Amino acid sequence: MTDPRPPIAMLAELTHRCPLSCPYCSNPLELARQEAELDTETWAGVFAQAAALGVLQLHLSGGEPASRRDLEPLVRAAREAGLYTNLITSGIGLTERRLAALDAAGLDHVQLSLQGTDADMADRIGGYRGGFDRKMQVARWIGDIGFPLTLNAVPHRQNLHQLPRAIEMAVEMGARRIEVATVQFHGWALRNRDAMMPTREQAREADAIVAEARARLKGTLVIDYVPADYHSDYPKKCMGGWGSTGLVVAPDGAVMPCHAASSIPHLSFDNVRDTTLERTWYHGSAFNAYRGTDWMQEPCASCERKRVDFGGCRCQAMAIVGDPAATDPVCIKSPHRAALTAQADAHAAANAPLVHRTAPGKPVPDPVD
Numbered sequence: 001m002t003d004p005r006p007p008i009a010m011l012a013e014l015t016h017r018c019p020l021s022c023p024y025c026s027n028p029l030e031l032a033r034q035e036a037e038l039d040t041e042t043w044a045g046v047f048a049q050a051a052a053l054g055v056l057q058l059h060l061s062g063g064e065p066a067s068r069r070d071l072e073p074l075v076r077a078a079r080e081a082g083l084y085t086n087l088i089t090s091g092i093g094l095t096e097r098r099l100a101a102l103d104a105a106g107l108d109h110v111q112l113s114l115q116g117t118d119a120d121m122a123d124r125i126g127g128y129r130g131g132f133d134r135k136m137q138v139a140r141w142i143g144d145i146g147f148p149l150t151l152n153a154v155p156h157r158q159n160l161h162q163l164p165r166a167i168e169m170a171v172e173m174g175a176r177r178i179e180v181a182t183v184q185f186h187g188w189a190l191r192n193r194d195a196m197m198p199t200r201e202q203a204r205e206a207d208a209i210v211a212e213a214r215a216r217l218k219g220t221l222v223i224d225y226v227p228a229d230y231h232s233d234y235p236k237k238c239m240g241g242w243g244s245t246g247l248v249v250a251p252d253g254a255v256m257p258c259h260a261a262s263s264i265p266h267l268s269f270d271n272v273r274d275t276t277l278e279r280t281w282y283h284g285s286a287f288n289a290y291r292g293t294d295w296m297q298e299p300c301a302s303c304e305r306k307r308v309d310f311g312g313c314r315c316q317a318m319a320i321v322g323d324p325a326a327t328d329p330v331c332i333k334s335p336h337r338a339a340l341t342a343q344a345d346a347h348a349a350a351n352a353p354l355v356h357r358t359a360p361g362k363p364v365p366d367p368v369d
């Protein structure tokens with residue numbers, strides 16, 4: 001294998017704490033407690049190392065990054081390191097004054113999540129009464145300051161009918177981009193497949209809505225689209241290929257090739273408290289486990305698309321097939337595809353209640369399947 005190129009982007013999960021409790025949360029079942037979180041100084045050192053390694057974009061995420069009281073100094077440290085900073089937030093915990101302070105600290109961009117297009121839907125999905133109204137206020141403040149804005153909508157069976165309105169809202173808010181990321185089933189979300197799996201018809205409808213809106217809004221709004229992959233023929237190129245473009249630092253300092261990598265039990269992760277990001281990126285065992293194509297099994301190993309999608313998502317192969325080196329079962333060439341289709345249809349036809357995310361340190365309910 002040739003040496004990997006440096007990473008372009010880093011996702012810094014500043015905390016797992018979050019005022020919302022979205023059922024589609026892809027963070028792991030066991031969350032990092034506040035006591036385990038990296039402190040301001042350690043994060044600042046990590047940002048400097050990331051920039052030296054070649055990272056250009058820093059995505060500040062969580063949980064809810066605004067739950068960190070030191071968010072402003074963290075943004076300042078990232079800017080001083082020369083990183084482009086993007087805040088991924090639900091908006092809860094941001095005030096007008098705090099947004100102004102983030103602007104002064106050098107924040108470049110805001111990505112605001114949208115759980116629904118009205119209070120009934122958004123507050124029910126987010127599990128936070130009053131959250132929608134609060135978010136709309138935050139969106140106005142973001143517009144007043146003039147932060148470039150991306151809206152992040154997660155369509156699923158219960159809210160997919162609101163997708164056209166979500167796109168309209170992005171235009172009304174002056175967003176430059178909307179990410180339409182159909183629910184992915186990792187971490188906590190796996191237990192909500194019976195409540196949230198879109199039907200096949202909904203998946204096709206979403207494809208059509210996005211295609212029509214892309215044509216109509218060309219030059220006004222960019223629409224990034226992640227289709228419902230259980231209903232797709234080929235898997236997504238997850239993380240742009242394992243260990244190829246980005247890395248994730250968890251709240252406790254674990255460095256991972258993707259945010260769900262802790263679901264792969266045999267991997268062990270370096271920690272920024274013990275070693276450098278550079279060493280981890282080039283030599284860490286987790287990063288080299290599925291880098292490139294040498295690790296692939298059939299049918300990926302001899303497939304003409306193996307450098308197009310790099311075999312799909314390792315975490316999905318783990319979750320569904322129990323083997324992280326298997327072809328992503330979404331692929332039509334996977335021997336597990338027929339079973340996945342039946343599973344997807346059964347989940348889509350089920351009528352289960354939402355299981356909202358629990359907070360760090362709180363008991364995790366038993367799995368539903």
Ligand code: SF4
Nearest residue numbers: 300303305306311331
């Ligand atoms: Fe991608 Fe593997 Fe499917 Fe080929 S066989 S399309 S490489 S997932």
Ligand code: FES
Nearest residue numbers: 238258313314315
């Ligand atoms: Fe881990 Fe796709 S989420 S490789």
